[in-house]
Amino acid sequence: MLELQSVAQRQGAVVPKSPWLPTGCQALAELAGRVLGLDVRRVPVRAGTSKLVGGIHNREVLMANRAFQAQALRHAQGPVLTIGGDCGVETVPLGFARKRFGPALGVLWFDAHGDLNTPATSPSGAYHGMALRHAFGEGDRDFVLDTPIVSRRVVLAGARALDPGEQAMIDRGLVHHVPIERDYDTSWVLDAVIASRAPQFYLHVDLDVLDPSEFPDVTCPVPGGLLISELVDAIRAVAAIRPIIGAGITECATDNPERLKVLVPILRAVGAALHAHSTALPVQPVPSRAHPVRQ
Numbered sequence: 001m002l003e004l005q006s007v008a009q010r011q012g013a014v015v016p017k018s019p020w021l022p023t024g025c026q027a028l029a030e031l032a033g034r035v036l037g038l039d040v041r042r043v044p045v046r047a048g049t050s051k052l053v054g055g056i057h058n059r060e061v062l063m064a065n066r067a068f069q070a071q072a073l074r075h076a077q078g079p080v081l082t083i084g085g086d087c088g089v090e091t092v093p094l095g096f097a098r099k100r101f102g103p104a105l106g107v108l109w110f111d112a113h114g115d116l117n118t119p120a121t122s123p124s125g126a127y128h129g130m131a132l133r134h135a136f137g138e139g140d141r142d143f144v145l146d147t148p149i150v151s152r153r154v155v156l157a158g159a160r161a162l163d164p165g166e167q168a169m170i171d172r173g174l175v176h177h178v179p180i181e182r183d184y185d186t187s188w189v190l191d192a193v194i195a196s197r198a199p200q201f202y203l204h205v206d207l208d209v210l211d212p213s214e215f216p217d218v219t220c221p222v223p224g225g226l227l228i229s230e231l232v233d234a235i236r237a238v239a240a241i242r243p244i245i246g247a248g249i250t251e252c253a254t255d256n257p258e259r260l261k262v263l264v265p266i267l268r269a270v271g272a273a274l275h276a277h278s279t280a281l282p283v284q285p286v287p288s289r290a291h292p293v294r295q
């Protein structure tokens with residue numbers, strides 16, 4: 001059974017719009033609950049801030065939030081849709097998915113940013129810009145996954161604001177980066193998904209992958225993004241060939257219902273992908289090799 005968890009964390013983002021993330025998270029989670037017919041499980045998060053330690057702002061608060069997330073995920077029976085909050089909420093669910101599905105697990109990361117910094121390369125000390133890198137087991141030892149994601153299984157889609165340290169890792173082949181092509185069609189992302197040879201995927205949608213002309217209400221908007229219809233088409237196309245076993249939607253910085261309404265097609269597409277998985281597979285964990293690859 002698909003489960004919806006909200007993680008209203010803002011301390012992984014340190015920009016003027018960060019204070020909007022908690023209410024944006026709750027509003028988006030409630031909308032997702034209505035659209036998908038699910039109850040929202042509100043994962044507790046700490047409210048305040050804490051010092052910059054070891055190159056990470058609010059490190060102590062983020063550690064506490066990670067423990068709350070781990071506790072909530074331990075009880076989940078099937079796929080989980082995590083609604084953030086900042087992108088920092090993704091490392092823990094990625095770890096659960098990686099443990100359950102094994103080293104072949106793929107990750108499809110839709111984001112204007114790479115989230116590939118370590119505390120040493122981050123220009124800001126904001127953990128949301130480090131969330132994916134820590135899933136590779138690199139960075140702060142209290143945040144890294146002990147069972148890391150395998151690098152050639154990761155597709156980064158739509159990134160267009162990369163820091164020098166992130167670009168260096170992409171150039172070294174840490175992830176398969178597919179930039180946005182203007183004469184868009186879904187083969188854009190499908191080719192990379194197929195090339196990764198991953199039998200199933202965790203799907204990450206940072207809403208800043210969208211063009212600000214369609215959805216500007218994110219903490220770090222970047223021009224030149226995807227149209228909502230393009231993102232929806234890409235999600236559907238991937239879900240048609242590979243099971244989506246878990247997902248996260250992050251960085252929503254508005255609780256205005258009129259502005260959130262445009263995201264309904266994305267919620268439907270992500271929900272449909274996860275529902276298809278939760279009904280196609282048994283509830284109990286099974287070894288990754290036993291999962292069918294839908295071609």
Ligand SMILES: NC(=[NH2+])NCCC[C@H](N)C(=O)O
Nearest residue numbers: 087113117124126128129220
């Ligand atoms: N998921 C995000 N919004 N990431 C923003 C990261 C911005 C910048 N690359 C940093 O590390 O500070």
